[in-house]
Amino acid sequence: MRTYNLCFLGFGNVGRALLRLFIVKNAELRDQYNIEWRLTGVATRRMGWLSSAEGIDAEALLASQLDTGSLQRSDHVREWLEAAQPDAVLETTSLNVETGQPAIDNLRASLGAGAHAITANKGAVVYGYDELQDLARQNDRRFLFEATVMDSAPVFSLFREALPVIKIRGFSAVFNSTTSVILEAMEEGRSFAEGVAVAQELGIAETDPSHDVDGWDATVKVCALARVLLRVPLKPGDVRREGIRDLDQKLLRAARGEGRPFKLLARASVTADGQLTASVRPEQIGPKDPLSGVRGTSLAVHFELDMMPGLTIISHRPNLQSTAYGLLADFVNAVGPEYKI
DSSP: OEEEEEEEEOOSHHHHHHHHHHHHTHHHHHHHHOEEEEEEEEEETTTEEEEOTTOOOHHHHHTTOOOGGGSEEESSHHHHHHHHOOSEEEEOOOOOTTTOTTHHHHHHHHHHTTOEEEEOOHHHHHHHHHHHHHHHHHTTOOEEOTHHHHTTSOSHHIIIIIOTTOOEEEEEEEOOHHHHHHHHHHHTTOOHHHHHHHHHHTTOSOSSOHHHHTTHHHHHHHHHHHHHHSOOOOOGGGSEEOOSTTOOHHHHHHHHHTTOOEEEEEEEEEOTTSOEEEEEEEEEOOTTSTTTTOOTTOEEEEEEESSSSOEEEEEOSOOHHHHHHHHHHHHHHHHOOOOOO
8 A cells, every 4th residue: 555645735624624524534545545645735825834844744734743854955846846846736725817827837847757747727738738637648647637627527538538529519517616605695686786696695706796797707718628628718808708797786686587597607619610619608508407406506518529429517516625536546647546336
């Protein structure tokens, strides 16, 4: 049985949920997958680059009781990686919608140091996919990112492992739970600001929800799917984007009454001449649409395929643990031990 060194790059809500999940799943990882693990590095803006080759106390870190004085401090990512000697780096830093940095540089360094690079950062996929995949192959490591689009719902791995030689003609999706919650609150007569407050109370919206309500979050997810599944280097500026700010209560309530409510829909389709068109904008959805039943914080994507009329993947009410599980699953798939079920 091998013990794998883990480094957490970013330790916000998702990172904390992931470490808790490693602890909860410890027995299953050991007994079914022959995996032992220890935390040898953690890096955040507040704490800096911390490491210990002997291991960091995960429980103390979660309880905010870690004795950082006993840990080695580094000045930059490469020095940190050299000290921590990770087998896998689990990256959960904030999204940069314009460049994907500094996540790309940090993942590049991780792969170069001989670690598997596992991320929840969709910017790294949109702007760094080709380079990071090539670097992973050169170093016999994996660059994996299942948690970037649908939390733990298998999308990338589904097509990679279970659907070979299938052609995607297009997809439509509800990719952002914050906007769904806001729109549904407004359908009930609440204001836009009240809808934002509801989403914040649920823990799915930031203090500044602009990335969600203006369509940036969904747009970057469209670009990530396009880059990996459709092999098109789509950038956010190539996507026709419209947020939900201009929708009013009267319009939303009338649409719901008609049985054709508004949702922030993400779409991409391949034209007859091979061109890709993509959009993120509010649209009405009829009762026969595969996405019509998606409510609340649930997410869904519907693919149009050449080998079947359609395939819909739904993540029902995902939460921080769901996102964390996507990262954990990628780690298990990356280290690739034999296992028994």
